[in-house]
Every structure is written in structure tokens, then in C-alpha cells.
Amino acid sequence: MIALIQRVTEARVRVEGETVGAIGPGLLALVAVEPDDDEARIARMAERLLGYRVFADAAGKMNRSLADTGGSLLLVSQFTLAADTSSGMRPSFTSAAPPEAGRAGFDRLVALCRQRHGRVETGRFGAHMVVSLVNDGPVTFRLQS
Numbered sequence: 001m002i003a004l005i006q007r008v009t010e011a012r013v014r015v016e017g018e019t020v021g022a023i024g025p026g027l028l029a030l031v032a033v034e035p036d037d038d039e040a041r042i043a044r045m046a047e048r049l050l051g052y053r054v055f056a057d058a059a060g061k062m063n064r065s066l067a068d069t070g071g072s073l074l075l076v077s078q079f080t081l082a083a084d085t086s087s088g089m090r091p092s093f094t095s096a097a098p099p100e101a102g103r104a105g106f107d108r109l110v111a112l113c114r115q116r117h118g119r120v121e122t123g124r125f126g127a128h129m130v131v132s133l134v135n136d137g138p139v140t141f142r143l144q145s
Contacts, residue, residue: 001031001032001033001034001037001041001042001045001105001109001144001145002031002032002034002081002082002142002143002144003029003030003031003032003045003048003049003081003142003143003144004029004030004078004081004140004141004142004143005027005028005029005030005049005052005054005140005141005142005143006027006028006029006133006135006138006139006140007026007027007054007055007135007136007137007138007139007140008023008025008026008027008028008074008133008134008135008136009024009025009134009136010022010023010024010025010133010134011023011026011028011074011131011132011133011134012074012131012132012133013074013076013121013122013123013124013129013130013131013132014129014130014132015123015124015127015128015129015130016127020122020123020124020129021074021076021121021122021123022074022121023071023072023073023074023119023121024071024072025069025071025072025136026066026069026071026072026073026074026119027049027054027066027071027072027073027074028074028076028131028133029049029073029074029075029076030076030078030081030131031045031075031076031077031078031081031106031109032077032078032079032080032081032082032096032102033077033079033082033096033097033101033102033105033106034082034095034096034097035095035096035097035098035101037097037101037105037145039108041145042105042108042109042112042145043112044145045109045143045145046109046112046113046116048143048145049066049073049113049143050065050066050067050073050113050116050117051065051066051067052065052066052141052143053065053068054139054141055068055069055071062139066117067116067117070119071119072119072120072121073113073117073119073120073121074120074121074122074123075106075109075110075113075120075121075122075123076122076123076129076131077102077103077106077123077125077126079093079096079097079102080093080096082095082096082097083095083096099126102125103125103126106125107125110122
């Protein structure tokens with residue numbers, strides 16, 4: 001499982017002009033499910049999303065996590081993160097999970113995050129989404145489990 005996380009002051013996802021998920025301060029996570037993602041990998045990603053220390057403490061150091069700050073999490077499925085771009089001029093998506101497995105893995109990640117952290121919004125799996133965000137920092141990290 002791959003997640004591209006961005007610390008944001010706000011973020012939203014729209015589908016066909018309708019806002020389907022929106023947050024204030026917190027993390028936007030673009031998430032790709034890979035074929036070998038099992039329960040352990042999904043649980044590890046949930047743990048990292050909620051516990052990764054990217055928010056400043058009183059001294060200005062990145063020592064606080066989403067769980068520490070009480071910020072929100074916006075999860076957006078994005079299979080293109082799993083693309084193989086190592087050759088040619090067109091990405092290959094063979095390293096991404098097939099749609100049904102991708103949906104199941106993404107839904108499981110959402111459920112685990114919601115169990116542990118109440119403030120979780122999502123995009124709409126498989127839909128054409130328009131994602132807007134204000135990156136705070138900018139702070140962006142790629143996580144893999």
C-alpha cells in the first residue's frame with residue numbers, strides 16, 4: 001500500500017460538482033492499493049497515517065501526529081500511485097491491485113482509520129474526482145507499507 005500524504009490547512013474532493021469529502025487542518029492521503037496488500041499491511045498504513053509525526057510541537061519541530069493534534073484525515077483512492085514509470089512514455093498499472101481488490105483494501109483502510117480516529121472523510125472510489133487542497137509547509141511524504 002502506498003500513500004502520498006500532505007499536511008493541509010484544508011482539502012476537499014468533488015465528484016460531478018458535489019463535495020463528497022472535506023476537511024480543515026489535517027492530512028490529505030492519496031492511497032494506492034497493491035496486489036499483495038493484506039490485513040497486516042493495511043493496518044500498518046492506518047497506524048502510520050494516524051501516527052506519522054508531521055505537525056509542529058511547541059519548539060517548531062515535527063514531533064506531533066494527526067492523533068496528537070486531533071486534525072482530520074481525507075483519504076482519496078488513487079491507483080496511479082502504484083504505476084510503473086521506469087521505462088517508456090506511458091505508465092503501466094500492473095503493479096496496482098485490480099479494481100475489486102483495490103476497493104476492498106481501500107474500504108478496509110477507511111474502516112480502520114475511522115475506528116481509531118473519528119475525523120475521517122473520503123473521496124469516492126473509482127469516480128473521476130477533483131481534489132483541492134492548501135498544502136501547509138509545503139509538507140509532503142510518500143509512505144509505503
